[in-house]
Amino acid sequence: MKSIIATAAALILAGHAFAQDSFELDPAQAATAEALVAEALESDLAWSIVESLTTEVGPRMPGSEAEVRARAWGEALGQSLSFDRVTIEPFTMPFWDRGELEISITSPYTQALHGSALGGSGASPRSGPVESDVVYFRDINALTAVADGSLEGKIVFVDGDAMVATQTGAGYGPANNRRRIGWQHAERAGADAIVVRSVGSDFHRNPHTGMISSMDGEWANIPVIAISNPDADHLRRLHHTGAPLAMQIRATAGWHGDVTSGNVVLDIVGSELPDEIVLIGGHLDSWDLGTGAIDDGAGIAITVAAAELIARLPERPRRTIRVVMFGAEEVGLLGARAYAQQHAEEVGNHVLATESDFGAGRIWQLVSNVDAAANPAIDAVGQIIAPLGILRGGSNVPGGGPDIIPLAMAGVPTVRLNQDGMDYFDLHHTPDDTLDKIDPEALAQNVAAYAALVYLAANMDVEFRTPAEEAAAEE
Amino acid sequence: MKSIIATAAALILAGHAFAQDSFELDPAQAATAEALVAEALESDLAWSIVESLTTEVGPRMPGSEAEVRARAWGEALGQSLSFDRVTIEPFTMPFWDRGELEISITSPYTQALHGSALGGSGASPRSGPVESDVVYFRDINALTAVADGSLEGKIVFVDGDAMVATQTGAGYGPANNRRRIGWQHAERAGADAIVVRSVGSDFHRNPHTGMISSMDGEWANIPVIAISNPDADHLRRLHHTGAPLAMQIRATAGWHGDVTSGNVVLDIVGSELPDEIVLIGGHLDSWDLGTGAIDDGAGIAITVAAAELIARLPERPRRTIRVVMFGAEEVGLLGARAYAQQHAEEVGNHVLATESDFGAGRIWQLVSNVDAAANPAIDAVGQIIAPLGILRGGSNVPGGGPDIIPLAMAGVPTVRLNQDGMDYFDLHHTPDDTLDKIDPEALAQNVAAYAALVYLAANMDVEFRTPAEEAAAEE
Known part of the structure; x- marks a missing residue:
């Protein structure tokens, strides 16, 4: 049996080689x-x-x-x-320019997060700190469904899943939606800032930066921040405790001619x-x-x-x-x-x-x-x-x-x-x-x-x- | 042969069990x-x-x-x-309290380092930035040999090797010398600050914090900073290019009663x-x-x-x-x-x-x-x-x-x-x-x-x- 399969395989491979080569x-x-x-x-x-x-x-x-x-x-x-x-x-x-970033949880207690402004991010108002209650979205689809103006005075956090590591990088595209277009919906809904789970397959305290997508040539007017996967896990768990969650963000990112x-x-x-x-x-x-x-x-x-x-x-x-x-x-x-x-x-x-x-x-x-x-x-x-x-x-x-x-x-x-x-x-x-x-x-x-x-x-x-x-x- | 060895091993094990148990x-x-x-x-x-x-x-x-x-x-x-x-x-x-830390290479070009104050570190003068030429030491032994007062106006960098990961943690003690006592020699030699390679076996941009050793109950009056292994590798390579190396450090660490x-x-x-x-x-x-x-x-x-x-x-x-x-x-x-x-x-x-x-x-x-x-x-x-x-x-x-x-x-x-x-x-x-x-x-x-x-x-x-x-x- 084994030799028959081997012979057949050899014939197929040989045929392939002859046909193509x-x-x-x-x-x-x-x-x-x-x-x-x-x-x-x-x-x-x-x-x-x-x-x-x-x-x-x-x-x-x-x-x-x-x-x-x-x-x-x-x-x-x-x-x-x-x-x-x-x-x-x-x-x-x-x-x-990325500028400076300070981002921390301020409620239920203070903890610094490992974040990075995403390319095309705006600054916080007058480059000072903005502190707001956090509204949690399980994924980008949940955020895209929000009504205009419904997130005034809030900071949006878009969760999602860590990427699965693959040989080809498959999965980067879909995961990247939260990074690319999340800000467009946060801004439309009136949010003060948007924070997303990094698009990455690791579990280190590293934010993954990268570019957001412009909308008709316009870039974000609010801070658009990625935090590391362990930080995102942490926010998810805090969210599930039911404790009120607040963040403070100071970002100075922006365009400079x-x-x-x-x-x-x-x-x-x-x-x-x-x-x-x-x-x-x-x-x-x-x-x-x-x-x-x-x-x-x-x-x-x-x-x-x-x-x-x-x-x-x-x-x-x-x-x-x-x-x-x-x-x-x-x-x-x-x-x-x-x-x-x-x-x-x-x-x-x-x-x-x-x-x-x-x-x-x-x-x-x-x-x-x-x-x-x-x-x-x-x-x-x-x-x-x-x-x-x-x-x-x-x-x-x-x-x-x-x-x-x-x-x-x-x-x-x-x-x-x-x-x-x-x-x-x-x-x-x-x-x-x-x-x-x-x-x-x-x-x-x-x-x-x-x-x-x-x-x-x-x-x-x-x-x-x-x-x-x-x-x-x-x- | 195999059966003889197996029998002997069984006897030894059995003998051990009987003797001890x-x-x-x-x-x-x-x-x-x-x-x-x-x-x-x-x-x-x-x-x-x-x-x-x-x-x-x-x-x-x-x-x-x-x-x-x-x-x-x-x-x-x-x-x-x-x-x-x-x-x-x-x-x-x-x-x-760890306070705040900003640490960057300023020559031959500007690059932020991933560092952390070590427990017991002091602050930079008036908690403002100090910028100085860097003196490179291949390991802690090289630093302990310096003469008193010979590093005035310098920032000391103590290299060393990343820890080898072991099941038992062997190697932590010796590697830890640069973290524990490096500051004593830097301070004795009049340095503005000391930066050491983190004591850790990873290759992520994570500094490893930890306590320094007090000297007769006294703690450091200068910033004592650990940087990540990749950052330390980077400094080592820069040092080998022969380029003059300078750093800026602002640290607000200190004791609070x-x-x-x-x-x-x-x-x-x-x-x-x-x-x-x-x-x-x-x-x-x-x-x-x-x-x-x-x-x-x-x-x-x-x-x-x-x-x-x-x-x-x-x-x-x-x-x-x-x-x-x-x-x-x-x-x-x-x-x-x-x-x-x-x-x-x-x-x-x-x-x-x-x-x-x-x-x-x-x-x-x-x-x-x-x-x-x-x-x-x-x-x-x-x-x-x-x-x-x-x-x-x-x-x-x-x-x-x-x-x-x-x-x-x-x-x-x-x-x-x-x-x-x-x-x-x-x-x-x-x-x-x-x-x-x-x-x-x-x-x-x-x-x-x-x-x-x-x-x-x-x-x-x-x-x-x-x-x-x-x-x-x-x-």
């Missing part, structure tokens, strides 16, 4: 890609980069002076390595097709609570290190490899939007794009969204990186990473190397996003996969993009 | 102890107690109004359960020997960063629940069982010292004492320090709780728990049920000491072991104490 890699390119994998696994370059960024620059709030220093760091890094061209591409953005941010663009110029661009990258900005190690110092380090290994080869790749350190990702993909806008005329030259922005866990899956005719070529890349423990996933998966969205919407084909995100939402947007959370071996595995993928994509004679006439015919 | 438990008492174990494993009483204490009282700083509320809570709890006598025994103590604290004493009065006391307990106070769940709400819950299960039996035990909720443990065992002093005349009536104050992990070992003639009786108790996964450890191990030290020094025999402390120093004295860190099943296992041990100790016809004439002859 009609693309033959150039043997010399395949050998170089394998050599890059081996070299990357031995290299500590990515570790050095993320160590330098988190130590020497530290937290890098979008639009802040720290982000200016980060760009200077990125420019100097590119110049010190083997890149052919290093450019800072500035853009203008509004600056939001326009500032300059920018993307740092590092190019390895292609030898045959310099105008055709394989774009990779991560985002250079970070929230300020941690030092932006996993979000997204790791992505910067992985993609720069992968490109650098390719740049050290005796020959330049056929196509240009571009590493973009995007600015101001956390506050709404501002760098990515600016890039797509500033490069609108050459967007058609971007042959493939992907970003590393899901932490520093091992890559376990390769997914793609390219022209159907190019799938066998992606499968062939998959076979090169399969020994790294990477499975070939869907060939019709939109994405490529947050900062790739504007390019993908403009028709740029994408791939993505999915990382194990089991601990990502333990750390995401918290003070715990620090260098010690990165496993150097997992980081090197990431570099290996990116190096092979990007090297092959920049050299193989494949069109990843659906030809314009076919794309038009499909619409 | 010459004490025969009363069969009815053994059966009751086993029934208590079974009942405790099904009971959620301890969980309810620690949930109530951490939720309804919250953090309980020694000498604070919160500790007053905790005593009222303890008194009401004792009265609501089956205890025969509930007494609050007040004592006077000096009150130290005498206040009243107290112990809460809950008695189950013995039926035959009411003056003979088997004493168990935990400490009611906690540091204020967390809610004192594992340190030591768990100990209060375990010992109260164990005693309550015994009090619900149809008959009172022969001896009195006393649960003491000690006050002001964290600032120097003040409740324990007061208890020993206030009960000095009846200390000879304390037949056996033990405390639960090492978290809420499963108990894995029973150790003792009783008269040699009583060891077989302790071994017999060990056999009753062995099915809970508890090994019989040393029979000559001083201890019994921090609050038992003054009694043990006055000659009271002790036992201890050692808990698995693998995560204890991840959480110890941090904001993360919250209810969610307690595993209800492990908590119930603790109650089961205490219930059986205490029931048997209060009923068995055994003298745990070395008779006075023998003790005198030994000296």
Whole structure:
């Protein structure tokens, strides 16, 4: 019985391989890609980069002076390595500052809470303390049902559940509703402030910050605060005792006019097709609570290190490899939007794009969204990186990473190397996003996969993009 | 070969059992102890107690109004359960308040650190900010070697290593030197403040607070601050870059005169020997960063629940069982010292004492320090709780728990049920000491072991104490 199943499985796998894998890699390119994998696994370059960024620059709030220093760091890094061209591409953005926050329970007794203003939060009146009775909502749906003006003089607390940790990060979207839109209903109902359970899977006293959603371009006029999961548990239990619950909040968060941010663009110029661009990258900005190690110092380090290994080869790749350190990702993909806008005329030259922005866990899956005719070529890349423990996933998966969205919407084909995100939402947007959370071996595995993928994509004679006439015919 | 070894091992074990286990438990008492174990494993009483204490009282700083509320809570709890006598025994103590703390790196760039004043810390001058260059010391030994007056106008940072997590908590003592005595050398050398790496085994942005050691009864005149392990790692890396490092500290910690604290004493009065006391307990106070769940709400819950299960039996035990909720443990065992002093005349009536104050992990070992003639009786108790996964450890191990030290020094025999402390120093004295860190099943296992041990100790016809004439002859 066992041998029959094994034989059947072998036949199925073989059939799959034959059906999909009609693309033959150039043997010399395949050998170089394998050599890059081996070299990357031995290299500590990515570790050095993320160590330098988190130590020497530290937290890098979008639009802040720290982000200016980060760009200077990125420019100097590119110049010190083997890149052919290093450019800072500035853009203008509004600056939001977290300010100061004091938040405590004041009834039934005084206890400080571990909270953080959410991006886009307003201040308390005259930046002084506001103390109010708390109205408890079991989840965001309960809050959205409240009548206009029904919460005057109250502080809203929106509970919910801690996220379940998953490999893919599934569950972040729905959980995030309380963070994103809760304030809109609290403000509509006249509340003094809104406090939500952090969107995170950990049980440490860490608030998880992150952006709220604007409403028709308007941001919150009241404090919008996330508290840690243990603090939210505590409030839930206090609520169930029936004791009257009050809080005091003093927040000075708010907007401070326009500032300059920018993307740092590092190019390895292609030898045959310099105008055709394989774009990779991560985002250079970070929230300020941690030092932006996993979000997204790791992505910067992985993609720069992968490109650098390719740049050290005796020959330049056929196509240009571009590493973009995007600015101001956390506050709404501002760098990515600016890039797509500033490069609108050459967007058609971007042959493939992907970003590393899901932490520093091992890559376990390769997914793609390219022209159907190019799938066998992606499968062939998959076979090169399969020994790294990477499975070939869907060939019709939109994405490529947050900062790739504007390019993908403009028709740029994408791939993505999915990382194990089991601990990502333990750390995401918290003070715990620090260098010690990165496993150097997992980081090197990431570099290996990116190096092979990007090297092959920049050299193989494949069109990843659906030809314009076919794309038009499909619409 | 294997069978020979197995036979030999069996013989050795059997020989050990025969040699040690010459004490025969009363069969009815053994059966009751086993029934208590079974009942405790099904009971959620301890969980309810620690949930109530951490939720309804919250953090309980020694000498604070919160500790007053905790005593009222303890008194009401004792009265609501089956205890025969509930007494609050007040004592006077000096009150130290953590105050406010702001600590940040100011050079090479600004970054807030996660720190906490250590118990006994002083304030910064006029409670305003002090900003100074940082002098880095790799460990406490490097600091103790500095010359008097050689650190004028500097802030001292004492690095060291994160603790290695162990089952027994080994390593806490040596690591703790930087916390306890670092300030004495910093002050002697004229420093403005001292910052130390937290004494803890975790890698979260949590400072670990705790008491410094006084010097001839004097406390620090400068801020004495602990920062989290990731923050200390960060400073170490910054130091290695060679960049000049500066910090700003504003601390308002200090002493505020005498206040009243107290112990809460809950008695189950013995039926035959009411003056003979088997004493168990935990400490009611906690540091204020967390809610004192594992340190030591768990100990209060375990010992109260164990005693309550015994009090619900149809008959009172022969001896009195006393649960003491000690006050002001964290600032120097003040409740324990007061208890020993206030009960000095009846200390000879304390037949056996033990405390639960090492978290809420499963108990894995029973150790003792009783008269040699009583060891077989302790071994017999060990056999009753062995099915809970508890090994019989040393029979000559001083201890019994921090609050038992003054009694043990006055000659009271002790036992201890050692808990698995693998995560204890991840959480110890941090904001993360919250209810969610307690595993209800492990908590119930603790109650089961205490219930059986205490029931048997209060009923068995055994003298745990070395008779006075023998003790005198030994000296």
